[in-house]
Amino acid sequence: MVVGVSGASGVIHGVRALDALRELGVESHLVVTRAALLTLSQETDLTPDDLTGRADVTHRLQDVGASIASGSFRAMGMIVAPCSVRTMSEIATGVTSSLLTRAADVTLKERRPLVLMVRETPLHLGHLRTMTALAEMGAVIAPPMTAFYAQPQSLEEAVDQSVGRALDLFGLDWRPVKRWTGLKGPAGEA
Template sequence: MEERPRIVVGISGASGAVYGVRALALMRAAGVETHLVVTRSAHLTLSQELGLGPSALAEKADVVHNVADVGASISSGSFRTLGMLIAPCSVRTMSEIATGVTSSLMSRAADVVLKERRRLVLMVRETPLHLGHLRTMTALTEMGAVIMPPVPAFYAQPASLEEMVDHSVGRALDLFGIDHDACRRWTGMGAARRGQTS
C-alpha cells in the first residue's frame, strides 16, 4: 500500500495562528498526513486570536507531538516527510533554527528537515525588520529554507480576510507540490480584462 505524503506543521507564538490552522485543513482535504507541533506561546495566541484550545486544535491534525518530546518520530531523518511548514513562524523560532539550537521539538524537527535537504517553509510574522532579522533570514536561505512572510495578494481582489489567508496558505502549499484550490491564480492582465463585463 502506498504511503500517504506527510508534512510536519509547526505553529509558533507569533500572531497569525490562523495560517497554521488553515494549513492543517487544506492539507487534510488534499490527503496529506499532518504531524503537528505547537509551542507553549502558540497555545496562548491560538486562544487569544481564534478561541481555540489544545483539544480542538488536536482534532485538526493526524498526529500531535508535544513540543518537549525531542524523541518523537519527527525528530529523526529516517522518518520520511515532504518537509515542514511553520505557520506562523516567530523570530525566536526562526533564530533557533538558524543557529542550530534544538532545545525543543519545533527547532529539532526543522533542523532535521534542513539536514535531510527537505523543504522548510517559514511564514515569518514580524515587521518592521531590523538588520539582525534580515541576516538571520539570509543565513536560513543559504541553508536551504524558504522564507515566506504571509503577504496579501491584492491582485486577486480578496473579498474577505478568509480569502487573504487562503491565498497565503495556498502559496505555501504550492512550495510542497500539494494540489489545492485555495487561491485564485494569476492568468495575466489580458485574461483579467477579457473576463470583465461592461
C-alpha cells in the same frame, strides 16, 4: 507533512494549513509551542483541542525522541505557520530547544523543503541576516502577505491564499488559491 505552529501573530495560518492538508489527503504531524497556544486563545475562539484535532498526529513540544526528530522519518517537508522570530533564530543557529526547532533542523539536514511563514514587522537587520542565513541553508522564507491580485473579499480568503501559496512550495495544489492569469484590459493587450 510536519506542521509547526509557533507563537507569532497569525496562528490562523497554521490552523488553515492543517485544514488544507486534511482536504488534500496529506498526513500531518503537528508540534505546537506554548506561546502558540496563548496566541490561539487571543486571536481565535479555538481551543487547543480544536487545533490538535485538525492534525493526524500531534507531538509534545518537549518530546525530542518523537519520530519527527529523526532524519529517518519520511516526510515531504515542514511548514512553520506562523513562524516567530525566536523560532526562526533557533532554526538558523542549529541550537534547538524543542521538538519544533529540532524537526526543522532535521528537515534542513535532510535537504527537504522547509517553509517558514515568518510573522514579524518591521524587520531589523538581525532579522534580515537570520533570514538570509536560513535561505542560504535551503529554507524558504514565505511571510504571509496579502496577494491583492486575488481580490480577497474577506480575511479568510487572504489567509487561504497565503497558506495555499506556501503549500505550492511542496507541490500541493489547494483549491482556494487564485492563480494569476495575466493582465486584463488595455494594459494587458498586445
